[in-house]
Amino acid sequence: MAVLVAGGAGYIGSHTAVALGEAGRDVVIVDNFVNSSRRAVDAVRVLSGAEVALVETDLCDGDAVRRVFAQHPITEVVHFAAHKAVAESVGEPLAYYRNNLDSLLGLLEAMLDNGVHRLVHSSSCTVYGQPEALPVSESAPLGAESPYGRTKLMGEQIITDVCAVRPMDAMMLRYFNPVGAHPSGTLGEDPNDVPNNLVPLVMEVACGRRETLQVFGDDYDTVDGSGVRDYIHVVDLAEAHVAALDVLAGGYRGAVAVNVGTGAGTSVLELIEAARRATGAAIPFEVCERRAGDVAKIWAATDLAAGLLGWQATRNIDDMMADHWHWQRHHPDGYRR
Ligand code: UFG
Numbered sequence: 001m002a003v004l005v006a007g008g009a010g011y012i013g014s015h016t017a018v019a020l021g022e023a024g025r026d027v028v029i030v031d032n033f034v035n036s037s038r039r040a041v042d043a044v045r046v047l048s049g050a051e052v053a054l055v056e057t058d059l060c061d062g063d064a065v066r067r068v069f070a071q072h073p074i075t076e077v078v079h080f081a082a083h084k085a086v087a088e089s090v091g092e093p094l095a096y097y098r099n100n101l102d103s104l105l106g107l108l109e110a111m112l113d114n115g116v117h118r119l120v121h122s123s124s125c126t127v128y129g130q131p132e133a134l135p136v137s138e139s140a141p142l143g144a145e146s147p148y149g150r151t152k153l154m155g156e157q158i159i160t161d162v163c164a165v166r167p168m169d170a171m172m173l174r175y176f177n178p179v180g181a182h183p184s185g186t187l188g189e190d191p192n193d194v195p196n197n198l199v200p201l202v203m204e205v206a207c208g209r210r211e212t213l214q215v216f217g218d219d220y221d222t223v224d225g226s227g228v229r230d231y232i233h234v235v236d237l238a239e240a241h242v243a244a245l246d247v248l249a250g251g252y253r254g255a256v257a258v259n260v261g262t263g264a265g266t267s268v269l270e271l272i273e274a275a276r277r278a279t280g281a282a283i284p285f286e287v288c289e290r291r292a293g294d295v296a297k298i299w300a301a302t303d304l305a306a307g308l309l310g311w312q313a314t315r316n317i318d319d320m321m322a323d324h325w326h327w328q329r330h331h332p333d334g335y336r337r
Helices: 011-022 038-048 062-071 086-091 093-113 147-165 198-206 234-249 268-279 303-309 317-330
Strands: 002-006 026-031 052-056 074-079 118-124 169-175 177-179 213-216 231-233 255-260 285-288
Touching: 002 011, 011 026, 011 038, 011 074, 011 234, 026 038, 026 062, 038 052, 062 093, 074 093, 074 234, 086 093, 086 147, 093 118, 093 147, 118 147, 118 234, 147 169, 147 255, 169 234, 177 234, 177 317, 198 213, 198 268, 198 317, 213 268, 231 234, 231 317, 234 255, 234 303, 255 303, 268 317
Parallel strands: 002 026, 002 074, 026 052, 074 118, 118 169, 169 255, 177 231, 213 285
Antiparallel strands: none
């Protein structure tokens, strides 16, 4: 009995693989290492102490996916593997639709062919677009605003349609903003090229690789004018996946989307203050134009996660910054050093 972790060498996938191993599951990581490192898999093995098999392949290759199911005793699947850069998806929509949807379709077909019916799928709060009311609940209107976001929305729709007519049960976890790193400092986020997200950029400024941070707008209708997000520690997020698989193993039937956030919003300026506390660095910043496509504020309603998964986040913004900094300080070049 093993759990297939598709994209298990990536940032969230690797932390989840550790949590699954710690929870006593055998793990089969499938990854093509396009945006991830073999060293993350080494770290997962050390940290989890579990049996961790690795298959290097592209999940868009249906034959290769079928071989994984033939060669390993897979009983459940967690699917992370996807392209995830919002701006890149606007320029390369076909690459995003092809990669993010093909990998999901191939996995679902292989699961049905092999009688595997428990799926936890990575979704995103991006499916809410500009939320009308906060905190945003799972029943809020949906409408993603980038090709990336639409692959997440379509993924949820595909899974829901399949679960309605086939023996397949799924938890689609809508992540808010994952940050932080494993407290050991040996597993963390390792962006290719220039980071897209706020916290990796803040950490690059803290360690002197970047002179200043750009704050995208200070005239939003928020506590201090800067954008507000629901940042969640990646280890809390990893634990939500274990809880979701346990609920599926306990007999949950159907497909459901569940927010995974803390329920609290933090502004960009508040996050910079937290990063200053954690790092002791000055973190200079300049206020710039708003970034196209950004929402002013979003944070999660967390009652469904608490009620259905019995899960809630336990780590606060100071924990997130301290752990992210611990990783960044020891691995300024990610897994390359
Ligand atoms: N920000 C800055 N300066 C930067 C980078 C970001 O001020 O250099 C601000 C943004 O404007 C935003 C906040 O920091 O207010 C967070 O931005 P991120 O890029 O870290 O995260 P987003 O909320 O934009 O993106 C996240 C995920 C996406 C997902 C999206 C849904 O990374 O995958 O949420 O809204 F699609």
